[in-house]
Amino acid sequence: MTTIPANVSGFSGTLEDLARAIERGDADARSVSVHEVIRACFDELERSGEPGLDEVGGLLAAASVLVAAKAKALLPPEPEADEPPGASGEGEGVAEGEGEGGDDGGEDGGNSALIAHLMEYRIFKEAVEELARRDEAWRLIYLRNSFPSGPRSAPLPEGVSLSDLIQALRRVLEGIPEDEFTALPMDDLSIEEKMDTILIRLRQRGKLVFRELFDGPVITRSEVIAVFLALLELIRLAKAVVRQDAHFGEILILPAVGGSDHGV
Amino acid sequence: MEYKEARAAIEAMVFASPRPVTAREMGEILGIGPRTVDAIVDDLRREYDREGRGVQIVFVAGGYQMATRPAHADYIARLNVGTRQALSRPALETVAMIAYKQPITRAELEAIRGVRVDGVLSTLIERGLVRPVGRKKAPGRPVLYGTTPEFLRWFGLASLEDLPPIEGDAATLPGFGLRSAPRPSSRRGGVARPARG
Numbered sequence: 388m389t390t391i392p393a394n395v396s397g398f399s400g401t402l403e404d405l406a407r408a409i410e411r412g413d414a415d416a417r418s419v420s421v422h423e424v425i426r427a428c429f430d431e432l433e434r435s436g437e438p439g440l441d442e443v444g445g446l447l448a449a450a451s452v453l454v455a456a457k458a459k460a461l462l463p464p465e466p467e468a469d470e471p472p473g474a475s476g477e478g479e480g481v482a483e484g485e486g487e488g489g490d491d492g493g494e495d496g497g498n499s500a501l502i503a504h505l506m507e508y509r510i511f512k513e514a515v516e517e518l519a520r521r522d523e524a525w526r527l528i529y530l531r532n533s534f535p536s537g538p539r540s541a542p543l544p545e546g547v548s549l550s551d552l553i554q555a556l557r558r559v560l561e562g563i564p565e566d567e568f569t570a571l572p573m574d575d576l577s578i579e580e581k582m583d584t585i586l587i588r589l590r591q592r593g594k595l596v597f598r599e600l601f602d603g604p605v606i607t608r609s610e611v612i613a614v615f616l617a618l619l620e621l622i623r624l625a626k627a628v629v630r631q632d633a634h635f636g637e638i639l640i641l642p643a644v645g646g647s648d649h650g651v
Numbered sequence: 652m653e654y655k656e657a658r659a660a661i662e663a664m665v666f667a668s669p670r671p672v673t674a675r676e677m678g679e680i681l682g683i684g685p686r687t688v689d690a691i692v693d694d695l696r697r698e699y700d701r702e703g704r705g706v707q708i709v710f711v712a713g714g715y716q717m718a719t720r721p722a723h724a725d726y727i728a729r730l731n732v733g734t735r736q737a738l739s740r741p742a743l744e745t746v747a748m749i750a751y752k753q754p755i756t757r758a759e760l761e762a763i764r765g766v767r768v769d770g771v772l773s774t775l776i777e778r779g780l781v782r783p784v785g786r787k788k789a790p791g792r793p794v795l796y797g798t799t800p801e802f803l804r805w806f807g808l809a810s811l812e813d814l815p816p817i818e819g820d821a822a823t824l825p826g827f828g829l830r831s832a833p834r835p836s837s838r839r840g841g842v843a844r845p846a847r848g
Contacts, residue, residue: 396846425707461678502763504763504765507763508763508764508765510817511744511747511748511751511763511817512744513817514747514751514814514815514817515740515743515744515747518743518746518747518806518813518815519738519743521741521806521807522736522737522743522805522810523739524807525722525805525806525807526719526735526737527724528709528719528720528721528724528807529718529719529724529727530709530711530716530717530718530759530804531665531666531669531716531717531718
């Protein structure tokens with residue numbers, strides 16, 4: 388037995404009275420904030436000093452009745468005993484639940500969204516069980532190393548390190564606004580195409596300054612990355628070399644001696 | 652190419668590859684069809700099983716990969732090669748929702764789970780299981796998230812089609828449009844279940 392008051396909007400009495408009223412149907416569990424009620428009870432307990440064991444026990448019992456009633460009011464109804472098996476598992480059960488909610492009036496209209504939400508969460512929980520089993524099983528299996536063993540042979544350079552190139556790339560990117568994209572895999576960017584373009588320009592002009600690679604009326608950040616990757620690939624394939632004649636000087640792209648631009 | 656040579660070459664390629672290697676890739680290199688590659692891999696698998704070898708060939712993330720057997724997990728763990736931590740319950744729930752509903756925004760995930768998912772999402776991204784895949788055409792252009800190939804490897808799935816089927820036609824749920832996972836693919840052998848022993 389608890390005498391702790393549970394004064395919430397629309398109700399005045401002890402927590403036990405509130406739980407009884409909800410069970411009798413005299414109070415609507417959906418309109419009661421469990422958090423608010425329990426908080427009020429705790430505050431009262433603190434004010435009353437050292438609470439007795441009976442009092443705390445009574446509070447817990449009444450609180451559990453309140454939580455159970457609230458859960459019952461919010462959760463979709465259990466299927467009827469004579470309902471064909473599997474009916475609720477085929478989606479129709481959800482629709483029925485929603486229909487019943489609709490019959491109860493406007494208040495349950497909002498409730499149907501909650502029911503759908505809970506149903507979806509329950510479905511996910513079941514999928515999660517299976518994924519948890521797989522997670523556990525595959526923890527015992529070591530897949531062959533997923534880390535590459537390192538770069539093979541990338542003869543960078545003539546005075547230019549990879550970090551120099553990346554620094555240069557950063558400077559180019561700083562001058563370009565964020566891409567206006569709606570989905571990442573949208574740009575039809577071809578590294579091969581960019582490689583061809585670089586080789587053609589090298590053939591025409593003999594050499595290129597690094598930032599000239601990114602000249603164009605409109606160039607996006609994605610394109611910059613694609614061009615940069617194309618350059619790295621050309622260097623790896625020994626079709627182009629990069630050179631920097633002085634510290635902080637311009638990085639030059641040159642065709643590799645004896646390199647071929649066929650078959651890129 | 653002789654069968655024996657192709658078999659050895661396939662074994663070498665699967666061993667050397669740091670990622671799942673597809674039958675098509677190996678077939679193109681060897682000049683044989685992907686079905687022949689599948690048959691040769693099956694042959695290798697049977698041999699490994701018969702001889703009780705410590706490694707097996709599994710089919711994950713769309714390709715073949717060498718893997719150890721669960722029975723030897725304890726020995727490998729003692730090598731201090733780094734064991735993977737199990738995902739927490741919230742992480743499992745979140746990654747499952749992303750897998751079934753991708754692409755999905757953080758707000759949509761939070762609406763279903765009823766709690767904030769920032770921390771969990773960061774963990775999943777750090778582990779390489781989830782990545783941003785774009786932005787939604789909606790106010791604020793929120794980031795959309797999807798799963799990665801590493802997600803498939805993590806759970807030993809051949810593809811997203813091999814996700815555990817979810818109950819019924821959940822797409823009928825009002826307001827959510829949940830996508831049901833198709834039934835497991837009919838690929839011969841399907842997902843390589845971790846062999847016991």
